[in-house]
Structures are given as structure tokens and as C-alpha cells.
Amino acid sequence: MMTESLRNSLNIISKWGKAAGILIIITGAFTALFGLPLFVIGAAPGVLMIVSGVYLLKSASSASLMSKEVSEEPHExxxxxxxxxxxxxxxxxxxxxxxxxxxxxxxxxxxxxxxVAGYNEIQYNFE
Structure with a gap:
């Protein structure tokens, strides 16, 4: 049996998790886009952010299902x-x-x- 407090917490997790997931995906896309001039190593953090944002969205969707259903599948x-x-x-x-x-x-x-290049340009005149 689900208490009202648990249902409220799941709704908050669902709402804020979806918002955070979307923002993480957008931020990851910008990071990957601006990291492209540095080739693969520059775009890697953006791709990792996109993947983690997708999993956060999936988790938020499962929390939304959990607040409506009591089955075990959304929990897992x-x-x-x-x-x-x-x-x-x-x-x-x-x-x-x-x-x-x-x-x-x-x-x-x-x-x-x-x-080092600057030291090579210094002229010493001891006349």
C-alpha cells in the first residue's frame, strides 16, 4: 500500500527528474557540439551527459508510473x-x-x- 507522502515524493521525483533530464540532454548536446573542434576527446563529456540524461528521463517516467500503479515493474x-x-x-x-x-x-x-621563446628574444647590451 502506498502512502500519500510516498505518492507525493514520487510525483516530485517524476516532475523534477523529467525537467532535469531534459536540461541535461540539452546541455550535453551543446557540450558535444562545442567540443567537436577538439575532436573525439572534446565531445566525449557531452555524449556522456546525453546518455545520463536519457537514463534520468527513464527513471522519472518510472517514478510517474509508480505513483499511479502498485505493480513491481516500475519500482525495478x-x-x-x-x-x-x-x-x-x-x-x-x-x-x-x-x-x-x-x-x-x-x-x-x-x-x-x-x-623560453621570450628569453631568446632578449638582447643584452653591456657596453
Missing amino acids: SMLENYATFIKWQVFYLGANVVLVLLFIIFFIILFCIGA
């Missing part, structure tokens, strides 16, 4: 999709950490190259 489906969403979010966060570290290393290398 919601939990499976939510677990997959969490897994994809971890992949996305890991990819972002790797990309940030790569860009920091790239910046340091370019800074060192620029500093």
Missing part, C-alpha cells in the same frame, strides 16, 4: 535507470577531471615554451 525499472544514471554521471565527472588536468598540463607546457 526506476531503480535500475537511476543506478545507470548515477554510473554515467561518475563517468562524466571522471572525463571532466581528466580533461581539466590535460588542459592544465597543456597550458603549463605552452607557458614554458612561451617563456
